[in-house]
Amino acid sequence: MKKRNILSVICGLIACSSLAQNAKSQWVYKDKTGKLTYKTTATGDRIMDFSHAGYMGGGVALPVVQVRRTVKSSGGADDTKQIQNAVNEVAAMPLVNGFRGTVLLGPGVFTCSASITLSASGVVLRGSGTGPNGTIIKMTGSRHTAIVIGVDNTNIALGRTERADDNEEGKPTTITDAYVPAGTNSFTVVDASGFAVGDTLVIRRPVTEAWIHLMGMDDMKRDGKPQTWINKSAKEIIKRKIIAINGNKVTVNISLPDSYNAQYVPGTTVAKSAASRRVTQIGVEDLHIQCPPLETDYGHAPYAGIRVGGDDCWVKNVYCQETMNTTVLAGNRITMERVMIRHTFTNLGASKPADFSLEGSQNLIDRCDVTGGNTYTVWTSSLIAGPNVVLNCTFRGIGSRIQPHQRWATGLLIDNCTVADGGIDFMNRGVAGSGHGWTMGWAVAWNCIAKTYIIQNPPGAANWAIGCIGQRQQTARLFDSTPVLGEGYFDSHGKPVAIQSLYLAQLEERAGIKALRNIGYSGNTLAQFPNKKPRLTPVKTDVDKTLGLNLAFERPVNTSEVRGTTREFGGEKALDGNSKTYWATNDGQTTATLEVDMEGPVDINALKISEAPGSRIEGYKIEAQVQSDWTLLSEGGSIGDNRVVKFPKVTAWKVKLTITKSKDHPAISDFGLYLIK
Structure with a gap:
């Protein structure tokens, strides 16, 4: 992989974040009269107006809707029915100025075994706060989403967009x-x-x-x-x-x-x-959604947070704890404001969940916060057209990234966001997933801080990173090693530009300063973005005295099987740098696979593999995914406690160990990949 470091990550984040914000973008700037002026490409294309993203088309204050029913926690095994009954009672009330009323959940814990569904327009579900004396929805029972907004959309798979309203x-x-x-x-x-x-x-x-x-x-x-x-x-x-x-x-x-x-x-x-059939004017406010912490991959995670399948809806001041695929914005003109998501454990495996899934248009994710490793904090679904905006958000977690995901979305703005442990990618995902290919066109990262950026220009389209701080990377499309794709437009890289927020500037020009105040901003200055501070997580390493840096250390890993019902013998134990822990399968299993996701093209020419005490393996092969196909690196019989294999250098996206024969259940304590200079 070809990389180009414009500035060191640490020095750049610390030094450049303190620079006076007097740089001028060549693509969007203010003329002498203060009017926004846009540079165009040779074919007349320009950065779009993102200001129409958000509730009611942007710049409109979220309403405060009168309480019509109050629900107290029963303290029993399941409160789902009593909450749903109150919601249904309010849903049967007449609309008055577009609203029916609010269902207020009192302080305490509400145990819920199924989704709470808001399927009538003009209904709000409000808790009593997210703090210790607030409202907690404790998720139990079978797999479900805590709160669903919309009609008949509880079973729509993540990544699929509801198209019934495009008539x-x-x-x-x-x-x-x-x-x-x-x-x-x-x-x-x-x-x-x-x-x-x-x-x-x-x-x-x-x-x-x-x-x-x-x-x-x-x-x-x-x-x-x-x-x-x-x-x-x-x-x-x-x-x-x-x-x-x-x-x-x-x-x-x-x-x-x-x-x-x-x-x-x-x-x-x-x-x-044709007239829209989606529900409208539904809100979820001031509550805590909690499910038990699980060491698992997102495909097996039982609980999601909120799915919004309506238009002109909002979610504000909601704390989601341990949910996976937490929120889905499947309607239009939705605002998610101050939604906090916390994951105790890093998502396991190469496939990643999405905490904010954009599946509609004119949606605004504002002042939200995610902590958790190996996730897509924000992604987009297929053929999703903007404007969509992610504003003033902070995302933490090693290996997590903002990455439009599937098959050509357009018009995304990432504005004043901090992703100090991960990346912002507008890129060609190639054959990743099921052939995601070019994921994004006409997107902008504006005055952001991220560890890395992969910004690529699709044929006939453009993507921008303007005023951003972090490391630029160039790569081929995913799972290819060549050709390295050209970069998109980097403007004032390493130095923030004078227009602090593009979204707020466009909104103020269109609707005035009152529009900013309506959504909680007193102006468009750095003071409105207190979370824009470098917060690099120290990077752990595993170094072999002879082979050097272990490039497989703590990478995402998928396995065919794990011993027992906990993560004590999970595949990640073979990559943790601790020879006393190991991956193992169940008794009687004599074949198995362990697949390491390198999270990008990585050059390797050596590997080290060790069995846990008591050698069992009698046949194995190790392959690397190169240029979308699998290339054999090594094969043989026994492995033992320290097998080192050297081979010609390859650029690998994934590396897979296949155990073809074993006396009994195999167990691997160490699996390392190296580039010997």
Whole structure:
């Protein structure tokens, strides 16, 4: 992997964070009159207006809704029914100015074995605070999400977006422009006579073979098998409201998060949107969601936090403890404000959960906080169109990162966020997952602090990192070693720019200083971002006296089996640098696999493997995933207590140990990977 260090992480974080914020971005800056001015690409694309993200389209204060029912903790085995009954009673009340009322949960512990569902518009579930004398929802029972907002959406899998609200009415027309730049808000159609100012439009950008080829997504293979990036039947869908019509030229209220190039995506359609069927005006406030701490991978984690399947909804002042895949924003114009998520144990395995999953548009994640290792703190789902904004958030945990995840999302702003132990990535994930490929276009990281950045420009699109502090990295698409992809636009790297928050600046220009105050900001200065301080976690290492640094130390690991029902013999025990702990399978198991995720392309040319006392293994092979295929590094019979193997240098994304024969259950105390200079 090719890396380019613009400044050392430690010196840069400490020194540059104290620099006077007088740098000027070339992409967005204020002119002499104080008006925001935007630089464009050669094709006219620009950074979009993100200010419409959030409740009611941004800049609107979250409402305070009158209490209609109060629920006290029973102290019994299950409070789910009494909470749901109170919610249903309020849901049956008439709407008054868009709201029915609030269900207030008193102080204490409410034990809940199933989801609390808010499926009627205008209902708020409010606790009595997140502190010691507040409200705790204690999750028990079978696998479920603590609170679900929406109708019939409790069983929708994470990463899948509800598309039932994208219906249209009337005859569609087609965009005629040869090229509509990203970030603009007007386009020309064949016939605008069926539209009127105030109409909401559904714009469908097709997926075509020509576009897939342009993006380089038609040559992905994994284990020799072709991977599908996006099916050609899919479409990127956005909704916009008409603010002006001039002949067949239509101007919409929010700038476009993607470009429309007729050469590659001909036939982009525009139609009037049918009335929305989503629930609206639902809030969750001031409570603590708690489940027991578990050492497990997220695929086996039993409990999630909150799924929002409505529009113009909010979640504020909520503390989620030990939940996995904690929140899902599956509607539009949602604000999540001051949501705190805590994981006691690092997520196990190479696959990572998402604490904030963006699956809708115009959503704002504001002043939120996550602590926990090996997670995606924020990701995006497939074909999700912005604007979406992550503002003033702090994320801690080794190996955790903000990383758009699946198959082409657009229009994401990461604004004044601190990810000091992890990364911010707008990148090509290649064959990762099930062929995620290019994940993000037209995204911006603005005045952020992160340990690393992978910012790449997709073909025909752009991504930016502006005023950010941290280490720049270049890499090939995931699981390839070549070619190394070119960087996106780094502007004023290592020195914050004068416009402290892009989102707040755009919001103030559009709606005035009152809009900032409505969402809890008195201005747009560094004082509004007290968490922007470097907080590097000391990095632990494991060094062999002969072989050097162990590059497998504490990496994510997947195993075919683990002995017993706890993590005492988990795969991570083979990577912890402690020869007294070990990974083991159950009695009678004579074959097994252990797969290490290197979390990026890593050069290795040696390995060390040790069995726990009592050698059992009689056959093994070790392979590395190189260029999306598996390459044999070593194979043999017994392993013993200290087998060292040297081989020609490879660039590995994953390394897999397969035990093909064993006298009894295998047990591995150490598994190390090295690059001997």
